[in-house]
Amino acid sequence: MNRWASSIVGSVVEAWAELRIHKTRVLLSLIGVAVAVTAITVVVGVGAIAQQAITESNERNGGRSALLSINAYNEQTGETPQPDALQGAFETVLERYSIDYATRSLYAGGKAQFASGVVDLQVQAVDVDFGTIHRLAIDQGEWFTDADEHRLAPAVVINTTTWKLLGSPDLSTHPVIELLADGSVTAVVVGVLPPKPYEMASITMLYSAWERITPDDARAGNAPNYELWVPPAIADELTPLVRRDMQGELGEGFTAQVNRGDYAASQGDDPLLPLKLLVGGVAGLVLFLGALGLVNISLVTVRQRIREIGIRRSFGATAGRVFFAVMMESVVATLAAGVVGVTLAILIVQNPSVREMVGQGVQDLPAFPIEAALIGLAASAGVGALAGLLPALVAVRVKVIDAIRY
Amino acid sequence: MSLLRLEGVTRSVELADAASLHILKGIDLEVSVGDHVSIVGRSGSGKSTLLNLLGLLDDPTTGAIYFDGEPVRQLRSGERDRKRGSDIGFIFQQFNLLSGRTALENVMTPLLYATGSQFWRRRQIATEMLERMGLGERLTSMPEQLSGGEQQRVAIARALVRGPRLILADEPTGALDIETGASVMALLDEVAEQSQAALITITHDANVAAIARRHYRLDRGVLSPVDVTAVLALATPEVTL
Numbered sequence: 001m002n003r004w005a006s007s008i009v010g011s012v013v014e015a016w017a018e019l020r021i022h023k024t025r026v027l028l029s030l031i032g033v034a035v036a037v038t039a040i041t042v043v044v045g046v047g048a049i050a051q052q053a054i055t056e057s058n059e060r061n062g063g064r065s066a067l068l069s070i071n072a073y074n075e076q077t078g079e080t081p082q083p084d085a086l087q088g089a090f091e092t093v094l095e096r097y098s099i100d101y102a103t104r105s106l107y108a109g110g111k112a113q114f115a116s117g118v119v120d121l122q123v124q125a126v127d128v129d130f131g132t133i134h135r136l137a138i139d140q141g142e143w144f145t146d147a148d149e150h151r152l153a154p155a156v157v158i159n160t161t162t163w164k165l166l167g168s169p170d171l172s173t174h175p176v177i178e179l180l181a182d183g184s185v186t187a188v189v190v191g192v193l194p195p196k197p198y199e200m201a202s203i204t205m206l207y208s209a210w211e212r213i214t215p216d217d218a219r220a221g222n223a224p225n226y227e228l229w230v231p232p233a234i235a236d237e238l239t240p241l242v243r244r245d246m247q248g249e250l251g252e253g254f255t256a257q258v259n260r261g262d263y264a265a266s267q268g269d270d271p272l273l274p275l276k277l278l279v280g281g282v283a284g285l286v287l288f289l290g291a292l293g294l295v296n297i298s299l300v301t302v303r304q305r306i307r308e309i310g311i312r313r314s315f316g317a318t319a320g321r322v323f324f325a326v327m328m329e330s331v332v333a334t335l336a337a338g339v340v341g342v343t344l345a346i347l348i349v350q351n352p353s354v355r356e357m358v359g360q361g362v363q364d365l366p367a368f369p370i371e372a373a374l375i376g377l378a379a380s381a382g383v384g385a386l387a388g389l390l391p392a393l394v395a396v397r398v399k400v401i402d403a404i405r406y
Numbered sequence: 407m408s409l410l411r412l413e414g415v416t417r418s419v420e421l422a423d424a425a426s427l428h429i430l431k432g433i434d435l436e437v438s439v440g441d442h443v444s445i446v447g448r449s450g451s452g453k454s455t456l457l458n459l460l461g462l463l464d465d466p467t468t469g470a471i472y473f474d475g476e477p478v479r480q481l482r483s484g485e486r487d488r489k490r491g492s493d494i495g496f497i498f499q500q501f502n503l504l505s506g507r508t509a510l511e512n513v514m515t516p517l518l519y520a521t522g523s524q525f526w527r528r529r530q531i532a533t534e535m536l537e538r539m540g541l542g543e544r545l546t547s548m549p550e551q552l553s554g555g556e557q558q559r560v561a562i563a564r565a566l567v568r569g570p571r572l573i574l575a576d577e578p579t580g581a582l583d584i585e586t587g588a589s590v591m592a593l594l595d596e597v598a599e600q601s602q603a604a605l606i607t608i609t610h611d612a613n614v615a616a617i618a619r620r621h622y623r624l625d626r627g628v629l630s631p632v633d634v635t636a637v638l639a640l641a642t643p644e645v646t647l
Contacts, residue, residue, distance in 0.1 A: 006525040009516040021506035036421045076523045151603075272646065311502050315516035316491010402454075404498055 009320065015328035019336075022301070035385060036290030037341025038348070040283035041292055045349035047279040048369040051360045054275070059135045062262045063227060066235035067133060069261035070226040072246060074253050080223035081250050081395035089249030089256075090226050093242055101229035103127040103205045108214070108222060112203070113167045113178035121162065121179075122202035125210035125224070133229045141171040141191035144206055148190065154179075154209035156187040159202045160195035177203070185213045227261065235260060240384035289378055294387040298330055302391035309395050310403025323392045330388025338380025342373045408475065409604050410437040410460065411424030415469035417455050429455045431627040433469070435556065439571065441604045442595065446637065447624030453576075453608050460507035460606060461574050464489045480560060491519045495565030495603070497594070501557040503549040506593055509536060509560045511543040516568050524568065535563045539593070553588035562594055573598055575607045579614050591617055612638050 059065070070090070072081050080086070087104075103126050110123040130136070131143035139160065148155040156177060158166070159233035171189060179185040184315050187205065207224065230238055246256035304311075309322055316401050317325070346368050348354060415433040416604055418426045429452045439444055447453045458464035459471060462478055471478040471487065481489065495516075503512045510532055517528035524531065536545055539559045549557055558578065578594060579587030591607075591614050598605040609615050621637045622629050 005519045006521045010525065014518055017507070017511070305500065308504055311498075311504065312515070312519075313487070314463070314490070314496040315564075316487055316489075316519040318487040318519075319482065321487075321519065400461075401456070404496075404502060 007324075011321065011325050011328050011392050014325045015332045018325075019333055025232045028297075030294075030333055032290040032293040032379060034337040034341040034344070036287045037376045037380045037384075038344045039286040040379055041342050041345030042348050043279050043283045044372035044375055045345060045368055046358050047275070048366050048372065049349075049355065051275065052366050053358070056135055059071060059262070060137070063133050064135060064229055065258055065262045066230055066232040066240060066241060067262040068228040068230060068235065069259050070228070070242065070246060070256060071223070072250055072254050073258040075255050075313050076253060080221065081254055083219070083223065083333050086223060086226075087252060089246050090248050092249050093245050094228070096245060097228060097230075097238065097241070101129045101133055103130040103133055103227050104224035105227060106131060106207065106210070106222060106224035108210070108218075110202070110203070111180040112162075112165075113180060113184070114169065116165065118180065119165060119201055123206045123210065124202065126204060129229070130204075130227075133227060137194055138191045139194040141189070143191055148206055149208055151188070151209070154185065154187045154205050154213060155190045157191040157193060157204045158189055159193045159199055161199050162201040162203055163189075165201055179203075179213065181213045181215070181218075182196050186308045202213050267355040273358070287383060291383040291387055293336065294330070294383060295390055298387050298391040299394065301328065303318070305395075306398050306403045309398045310400045313398065313400040314404065319396045322398075323396050326392040326395045327385060327388040329382035330391070334380045334384030334387065335377065338377045341380065342376040345376060346373070408436055409437050409439050409441075409473070411435070411468075411472040412459070413457060413470050413472070415466040415471060417452075417459065417464070419490045428625050430459070430466070430629075433459075433629045435622070435629060437572070437606060438606045439604055440599065440602045441620065442607070442618045442622045443605070443622065444596065444607045444618035444637070445624055446609060446612070446615050449504065451559075451624045452627045453624055457574060457576055457608060458638070461494055461496065462486050462493075462573075475569060480539070488519075491516065492568055493571045495568070495570035495573045497558075497561055497565045497573065497575040497578045499580035501549070501554075501561045501581065503557055503560055503564075505549060508546045509552065509556075509563075511540060512549070512560055513564045513567050516564060520568055532563075532567055535567045536560070538597070539563045541543075554582050555590055558590050559584060559593065562590070562597070566597055569601060569603075571603050573603050573605045575605065575609075577609055578607060579609065579611055582604075584613075587611065598624060602643045 072086060072089075072157045073079065074081070081089075090104075091101070092101070105124045106124045110121045111118050112121050128146055128148070131138075136143060138157070140163075141157070143157060153176070159179065162177070163169075166175055166177060166189070169189075171192065175189045176186050177189055179187050187203070187209075194206075211219065228242070239260070243256050243258040246258070247254060250256065252320065312322060312325075313319075349368055349372075374389060412435040415430060416428065418428045421427055433456065435443075445453065445456070452597075455464070459466055462473065462481075465479055473493070474478065478486065481497045499537040503509075504515060507515070511527070513532035513536055514528045517524055517531060520528070533542075533545060536542060541556060541559055541563065544552060544556060544560075547556075549560070550626060551582050552560065558581075562578075573594070575594065579590055582590060595617055605618070607614060607618055615621060615633050621632050621634060623632045625637075
């Protein structure tokens with residue numbers, strides 16, 4: 001035990017002394033490693049932000065993973081079920097499986113009165129959870145809350161085109177929009193969606209409000225799509241159960257379709273795998289080049305130190321101790337370079353301008369990923385061990401007296 | 407008490423043409439605690455090979471080496487290295503101080519391979535050893551800041567710092583002038599005697615060899631005892647290394 005303790009402490013002391021004495025050589029040899037570790041950590045860190053940006057973009061289009069989309073129809077007639085029956089079946093399923101996030105989604109046409117005249121609108125009717133499920137970003141104002149269900153004047157979130165038709169009003173002034181449905185309805189604008197190219201005027205309102213302002217005949221035959229946000233791990237198991245229960249609730253003759261609608265379902269297990277492989281490949285190549293430089297310098301250094309190694313052997317350094325000491329020098333040095341590299345990488349990745357550039361429009365900008373730092377440190381230690389292996393083998397094979405007389 | 411014993415030791419190497427080169431032939435040598443033995447020999451006489459064997463750095467082709475009565479061949483590599491560290495001190499012709507390290511750090515180096523209090527108290531032990539060598543004022547000096555005599559005294563301190571029972575001195579005065587060499591040898595002889603360590607000196611300097619109590623000549627791989635007058639008579643250019 002005592003021998004192990006003194007052996008380990010002794011090796012570290014030796015390694016540190018060696019690094020201290022040859023600091024210029026060490027510094028030069030480690031620049032490459034530090035740069036490589038910085039690069040690998042930066043690409044992993046930036047990659048995490050880029051992945052988050054891609055994920056969020058996909059989630060906006062197709063919903064978060066896993067999103068189950070439900071619709072139902074009569075097998076014989078092709079008709080959709082009565083809205084109340086469908087809603088009842090849907091609520092039963094939500095309650096039975098304790099599903100917290102669910103929404104209806106329906107597209108309809110509409111008209112609105114603007115200063116410039118009446119304009120056709122696309123109207124989307126959704127529930128409050130739609131914003132969370134589809135990770136909607138709001139440019140101004142805010143998304144709906146449960147309190148909006150009780151407004152007498154319906155709340156609407158409008159797109160940028162509609163906002164411009166309204167004269168780009170400040171939302172703090174509570175602007176209104178005149179909807180032309182069954183008569184005229186005044187709606188309060190609570191939020192504006194970010195601009196998209198070539199979009200027509202559209203508004204989004206809560207489903208309950210849409211039902212209230214839309215005549216029965218206009219609602220007939222326009223059944224909403226139902227969406228459930230469930231944990232991906234149970235999505236496959238839950239899908240047939242939801243289908244079965246929906247059909248059971250709707251009764252004889254109705255078929256329910258339950259499909260995954262999110263990006264992850266349509267793109268296989270890991271849609272980001274190609275990106276990860278690309279990033280990992282570039283990082284690995286950078287590290288490999290750094291390691292090659294280090295091995296080269298370490299080998300030259302060990303050959304220069306043959307006499308010193310012989311002297312140490314004559315003082316009782318075992319072959320294992322010499323091997324370990326040379327390895328430790330390499331590992332301690334590259335770990336130090338790794339710490340510098342990771343620190344630099346954190347400064348780069350956390351730089352506000354870099355985060356802004358990489359993560360444009362990302363809602364949940366991820367913190368610097370701890371795995372990037374760990375990968376950087378592990379890579380530096382691994383490179384140190386690999387780069388130290390060859391010189392350590394050379395050191396062990398030194399013939400002591402020949403080395404001393406070298 | 408016998409510390410090191412060589413019985414019928416030979417050492418041969420295979421040459422490229424499958425022939426054998428016999429470097430050492432039938433070496434018999436016994437060194438006891440407190441003994442002082444000198445070995446003189448020409449270049450190519452086998453001194454380095456003998457030093458390797460005496461320092462437990464190599465195995466004989468035939469014959470046996472006993473350290474403390476124990477056959478060295480039976481020791482595993484690590485055990486042999488540890489025994490060398492704890493029981494044998496090397497002094498080299500070119501001092502071989504580690505560059506970039508102070509005198510104190512050089513003397514502390516062998517203690518890095520020690521265990522227990524020798525390891526944990528290495529700075530104190532090394533300081534005391536250098537003070538004993540009269541180098542208490544030069545603890546932080548780099549090798550290049552020391553004179554040849556001072557460097558060899560640091561090397562002696564380094565060889566003795568773990569309290570070895572056998573000191574192997576390979577041309578200890580080879581890089582020193584006559585006067586400094588004499589004072590270094592006197593010091594080495596004194597500290598070896600004080601610590602009851604056996605001292606084997608390999609030298610071409612007959613005056614240095616004469617300080618020893620027993621004298622040997624190595625010639626074409628054969629080790630033979632000689633008396634001091636013969637050693638002094640050998641002080642001719644042809645026995646230099």
